[in-house]
Amino acid sequence: MPLSPDSGWLRPSGAAADEPRWGHVDGIQIGIPPIPGPRGLLRVFTPYLDHPRERLVNFLAVEPIPRGETTRGFSELEPSTLDPGERGKRFWSADDADAADAGEGPAPARGTVETVAGVETLTVWIGVERFDNGADVLVRVRFFADRPHEVEVAGFANAASVPLSHLILTATMGNWARLRVLHLADRVVTPADLWPDFGGTAFTEHGRFPLAELSRDGEAAVVSAVGDEEDPWSVEYSADTAAHWRFLGRRAAQTWRVDDPHPELEAVVNARWSYWASASPIPGGPAFENFEIVEPFRQGAAFRFSVEEV
DSSP: OOBOTTTOEEOOOSOTTSOOEEEETTSOEEEOTTSSSOSSEEEEEOGGGTOOTTOEEEEEEEEEEETTOOOOOOTTTSBOSSSTTOBSOOEEEESSHHHHHHOOOSSOOOOEEEEETTEEEEEEEEEEOOOTTSOOEEEEEEEETTOTTEEEEEEEEOTTSOOEEEEEEEEOOHHHHTEEEEEOSSOEEOHHHHSTTOOSSSBOOOEEEEGGGSEEETTEEEEEEEESOSOGGGOOOOTTOOGGGSOOSOOEEEEEEESSOOTTOEEEEEEESBOTTSOOBOTTSOEEEEEEEEOOOOTTOEEEEEEEEO
16 A cells, blocks of 8 residues: 655555555554445554454444434445445545545545644545435545544535434444443443343344533543453354454554534444354353444534554
8 A cells, every 4th residue: 555655644546456545554544345344334444453454443334314214324234226236335435525425436535635723634535325315425534643543534414415313423343342341421331231131143222321421521522432351362252253253453442532522412332242243142241332422413523533552
């Protein structure tokens, strides 16, 4: 993957065959298909946790809810209309919002290096295929030079979109890191606290925590999830557990931070007893799977997602 000659950012060179992957050379990185994995998901890479280059720590999905409705669109699960027979909405990249709205270009976007509030940034826009519910959205992905383990994501509705009540950007794969400890302002909660004796291969219902229960850093709202095992490398897996579910690298906390939270903001989690798309039990019992911030839709509202070693 070529590097920007003036900044050291990881980003494509402009060739059609380039890998669509952006971020800090030695820090957090974001990728989209055709990097291996399910369609309709942003890939989150953290090589500084001693991960092989292809190992990702989580995914981010795009889940809009039209105004007056309660059901989400699912970027990972809905069938594609652009690519018949495929499950998952198509993603593409662009250097600005207008280009992303116009559709996929001939090569992965390089991203734009600029200064924001005195800090060098790398920004790339992710176009998302129109949802079955009429939502038509973009995601802005931005990295700050002074925050090597954090990425900022912000959702935007295109002019062709139906009005939205919410645009949820959810971290979907907490089970891989076996996240079980959710840090709130004055307590921690675990799946065992929220859903005692839960089992089976489905998701739990959502656990919701309003703004008043979240930690604050000045005006910002902060919520973190981390594993509860001191040595997650030594657990025993069932024989049928796929290799890609087996933990490696260093332990880390995953954190959402919102600098200007809406008064109705909530931190929302669910959990699973078994790994996704399998009946293989998660060692140690249920772990959080989806971990997200939910608030009424605001055009361009930014959410900061970080992964830091603990």
